[in-house]
Amino acid sequence: MIILIQCKDKVGLVAAVSQVMAFNELNILSMREHVDTIEGQFFLRLSTDDHTNVNKLHTELKNVLPADAVIVINPQPEKKIVVMVTKEYHCLADILVRHHFNTLGAKVVAVIGNYDVLQEISEKFDVPFIHVTHENKTKETFEAELKDNLKNYQYDFLVLAKFMRILSPEFLANHPRNIINIHHSFLPAFTGASPYKQAFVRGVKLIGATAHFVTEHLDEGPIIEQQIISINHSYTPVSMVSAGKEIEKSVLAKALKMLMEDRVFVFGNKTIVFE
Numbered sequence: 001m002i003i004l005i006q007c008k009d010k011v012g013l014v015a016a017v018s019q020v021m022a023f024n025e026l027n028i029l030s031m032r033e034h035v036d037t038i039e040g041q042f043f044l045r046l047s048t049d050d051h052t053n054v055n056k057l058h059t060e061l062k063n064v065l066p067a068d069a070v071i072v073i074n075p076q077p078e079k080k081i082v083v084m085v086t087k088e089y090h091c092l093a094d095i096l097v098r099h100h101f102n103t104l105g106a107k108v109v110a111v112i113g114n115y116d117v118l119q120e121i122s123e124k125f126d127v128p129f130i131h132v133t134h135e136n137k138t139k140e141t142f143e144a145e146l147k148d149n150l151k152n153y154q155y156d157f158l159v160l161a162k163f164m165r166i167l168s169p170e171f172l173a174n175h176p177r178n179i180i181n182i183h184h185s186f187l188p189a190f191t192g193a194s195p196y197k198q199a200f201v202r203g204v205k206l207i208g209a210t211a212h213f214v215t216e217h218l219d220e221g222p223i224i225e226q227q228i229i230s231i232n233h234s235y236t237p238v239s240m241v242s243a244g245k246e247i248e249k250s251v252l253a254k255a256l257k258m259l260m261e262d263r264v265f266v267f268g269n270k271t272i273v274f275e
Contacts, residue, residue: 181211211255
């Protein structure tokens with residue numbers, strides 16, 4: 001059983017939670033906690049034996065925690081995701097392989113592409129592919145079609161796996177904190193389009209990738225995972241792209257693993273990730 005708690009910090013929270021577990025004869029298998037001393041916030045992820053009366057346990061925890069406490073017990077063990085793509089296959093292919101071998105921790109219920117380039121690979125893994133073209137349409141019409149198609153599926157997260165369209169604030173307002181993007185730079189450096197070209201012009205010695213929550217502010221949402229690799233003067237924008245694809249897959253996979261295992265808390269524009 002997984003228990004997630006987020007609340008204002010005060011002395012004795014860990015002891016109080018532990019006492020509730022002991023009273024219910026629940027063995028604590030693992031406990032990870034963090035206190036943001038600047039904001040005065042407490043975060044806890046607890047793994048315990050299963051309990052037959054979750055509602056009773058929730059009430060007992062609520063009674064010993066601050067009034068603002070957010071308590072989640074037994075989040076859905078297998079999440080459902082919709083993957084949104086454009087033309088690049090590497091991130092989608094990695095997700096589909098993990099999905100096929102049950103190592104993703106989530107079920108891919110559909111792939112949506114604004115081109116049909118990746119339809120064949122999706123269908124090879126028996127995942128429905130929906131083609132919603134953006135060509136010759138306003139953004140409002142395009143996003144209305146996206147919404148209509150998404151209504152056909154139940155999902156916990158939208159994963160933008162190299163989906164090269166900017167979603168409107170109106171669209172994002174319907175998906176608070178559940179759209180994940182992989183950006184091909186070490187944010188906050190080189191936001192927006194063509195980050196590898198920007199990196200080449202700047203002459204950097206490191207390039208990276210960032211998985212983050214999507215907000216209405218482009219490439220500025222809470223960061224879940226980042227990694228970097230070293231490059232040198234011999235790299236061109238093309239070779240940067242090639243090297244970057246490997247790290248993009250790795251970063252997105254790590255971020256999804258943390259999310260699917262309920263190891264990510266969001267507070268403001270930051271995340272707390274219990275690896």
